[in-house]
Amino acid sequence: MVREISSEDEFRALLESAGAKPVLVDFYANWCGPCKAMAPKVNDLASRNPDVVFAKVNVDKVEAVSSAYGVTSLPTFALFLRGQRIESLVGADPDALEALVKKYAKSAESVDKFGHMDMLSLISMAETECLNESDAHPLKSIMSAPGAGDSSAYLESDADEQLVIFITFSQSVKIHSLRLVAPYENAPKTVKLFINQPSPIDFSAAESAEGVQAFQLTSADVQPDAEPLQLKFVKFQNVRTLTVFVQDNQADSEVTRLSRLIPIGCPVATTNMTDFKRVAGKAGEVGSSVH
Missing domain, CATH: 2.60.120.470 (PITH domain)
Structure with missing residues (x-):
């Protein structure tokens, strides 16, 4: 239920295909202990929130995407709507991640056929x-x-x-x-x-x-x-x-x-990577730093 992103093109396609659904992206690395600790929580949230699209990006394998968002600490979770990053969470905080998902899953429930939702x-x-x-x-x-x-x-x-x-x-x-x-x-x-x-x-x-x-x-x-x-x-x-x-x-x-x-x-929809803003904090903030 958590889609593994293997390329920048696949990431673009995911954001475009999600339409009005929120997209929660887990930026991680295999060597990152906090990332491994959060993985079961991400899987659990994905199983309980069908109105939210879940994906993960290995920062060592898909550097173009992690660099585009300035990811410097792991794990970083970014929430997207219609191709735009709306919020981000840095660090291994299960309760904060669940609150973030619930916040946008509630809006997704009321999305009509035209993509209009409670904002x-x-x-x-x-x-x-x-x-x-x-x-x-x-x-x-x-x-x-x-x-x-x-x-x-x-x-x-x-x-x-x-x-x-x-x-x-x-x-x-x-x-x-x-x-x-x-x-x-x-x-x-x-x-x-x-x-x-x-x-x-x-x-x-x-x-x-x-x-x-x-x-x-x-x-x-x-x-x-x-x-x-x-x-x-x-x-x-x-x-x-x-x-x-x-x-x-x-x-x-x-x-x-x-x-x-x-x-x-x-x-306002956009999937232009040059428009995306920095999502993570400075190097050394909560979680593991990306090297």
Whole structure:
């Protein structure tokens, strides 16, 4: 279930054939003790996660691939989506590897026939923020909530009903639709979307600017079983940041609540090896160094 890669061409073909499925690549060497220790864990994860493609690359036999990714410590595990490296893990940490696989396997389960998926895993939370969020109920609580509409986790506004949600993706993405779930009484009503802003837009600018797309929502639009809001897909083809401005809510109250905010789409596809970024840390970091 873990495919052994024997050449650079085979590696390219693997990434292309995977389509929307995540690809977990194990960079290893026969002389690497930690690599041998992790091999049973990799095999176990492969057997339990059919929605993820597993492969391994011997850095001594397929140097072109390991060099392209700057692998300097072993084992290195790299997670790819649509040909792009999304995350990497350096070192023999079974629990961290399982968490990485589970994170992307969950997204893979919801991939539709067009390759669109829940893109929460592609959000860089360190660069994502919300203006006017309540300290007790911040944005991050709904980015990791266990289920749509879970009442124990929600984003809530603080001083008034407005929210500016600034989402940064770890790479360029195409956004097809947006799922919003909220309780009717405090659900968003007027929503504007902006893309590729360098930083969060202020409230006055958000109100006066036209935005890329705007919605007047009803209570039916924010139910857990409602269809996602369809975006003008042609306008959301190369997105690095998405700003969601909530201007008011259904009940015209001073508090807006949002239980889920899920962008749906896919990474901007590429399998050009020259575009790939360094995936491992400096020589001598956790694990065995590549010589």
